[in-house]
Amino acid sequence: MDKWRVVVEDNCPAPLGLAVDEALIDFVSRGAPPTLHLYTFKPAVIVGRFQDVHSEVDVEECRSLGIDINRRTTGGGAIFMSEGCLGLAFVAPLSLLNVGGEPDAIFATFGNILARGLRDLGLPASYRPKNDIEVGGRKIAGIGSDLEHESILLFHASTLVDFDADLMLRLLKLPSIKIADKAIASFKDRITTVRKECGPVPMEAVRQAIIAAFSERFGVKFSRERLTNAELKVIQHLAESKYGKDEWVYLVQAPKRTGQAAFKTPAGLIRVSVATVKGTISSLLVHGDFFASEQDVFALEAALKWKPLIKKSIQAALEAVNSPLLARIGTEQLAEAIYSAGMNSEEVHSRRKCRT
Numbered sequence: 001m002d003k004w005r006v007v008v009e010d011n012c013p014a015p016l017g018l019a020v021d022e023a024l025i026d027f028v029s030r031g032a033p034p035t036l037h038l039y040t041f042k043p044a045v046i047v048g049r050f051q052d053v054h055s056e057v058d059v060e061e062c063r064s065l066g067i068d069i070n071r072r073t074t075g076g077g078a079i080f081m082s083e084g085c086l087g088l089a090f091v092a093p094l095s096l097l098n099v100g101g102e103p104d105a106i107f108a109t110f111g112n113i114l115a116r117g118l119r120d121l122g123l124p125a126s127y128r129p130k131n132d133i134e135v136g137g138r139k140i141a142g143i144g145s146d147l148e149h150e151s152i153l154l155f156h157a158s159t160l161v162d163f164d165a166d167l168m169l170r171l172l173k174l175p176s177i178k179i180a181d182k183a184i185a186s187f188k189d190r191i192t193t194v195r196k197e198c199g200p201v202p203m204e205a206v207r208q209a210i211i212a213a214f215s216e217r218f219g220v221k222f223s224r225e226r227l228t229n230a231e232l233k234v235i236q237h238l239a240e241s242k243y244g245k246d247e248w249v250y251l252v253q254a255p256k257r258t259g260q261a262a263f264k265t266p267a268g269l270i271r272v273s274v275a276t277v278k279g280t281i282s283s284l285l286v287h288g289d290f291f292a293s294e295q296d297v298f299a300l301e302a303a304l305k306w307k308p309l310i311k312k313s314i315q316a317a318l319e320a321v322n323s324p325l326l327a328r329i330g331t332e333q334l335a336e337a338i339y340s341a342g343m344n345s346e347e348v349h350s351r352r353k354c355r356t
Contacts, residue, residue, distance in 0.1 A: 005034075007037045038088055043081070045070075049072060057078060079142065279308060
């Protein structure tokens, strides 16, 4: 039976923990064994790869409470990580896993692994597409994966062992559109935790259950190990040069003078921010809690730049793009959202005022 490794960390600063997850991709590609990273963070808000911090997070509230803000490489929505939230990253060559490379297949495989681990703790957990683990219809864990690497998988998950929902609601700007199709009065009613369901379960017990589920699914043993000194040196540099910089944390920002629109799709919540000049789209940002590759998102944005703010032109430009993301969210819906956002831009409003 093969041996893979587990790296465990507690109370980890967000830049360092995120750097570990990214660096593992390079380490594994160079011959390190598949690695399961299980950790808790010092309190931090972590946004998804394609989210605009100011659209998703109450930045001033975070600053006043001394809570860090950072960005992960995987898609999905903003989360509040703390000592009661178990973070998970799993990195391995896709060739060893026999799960395929499609997002839906990856999510289903690993969502069911995580659900199995939680069931072994006594929770009736199940995977709910696209990226939730639920107990009794309430979210107890979220999952995601990095879609930038064809041969190496980075799978992410966060499991609510214990959680301060009131603090989360102070820190995150949670759009009501995300639960508009659910008969739930509030976001607090949408989540649950391991300890709420099972009592005072130790964090180590949750870790062990998850490790056992991974071991059973892939037929391997896991050895708990420390990162090597050489790996730690690379990780520290990445933490300082990337995750410790505002350029990365605020990488996605809605252009100035934009109009905005949002709609919910099977791929996640899609936001579009559009600026216009003389009736043409001068800049476009597609952002939100979806999962996609950077190339896919950039292709959509580039296809619309300097196109007329006319529905037929927008839809024709989108139809010319070969985009897996577009196939999942729908051309007509995105075209309508882009047009609506453009009509709400500052430049269009200014022209309307001049006419009146």
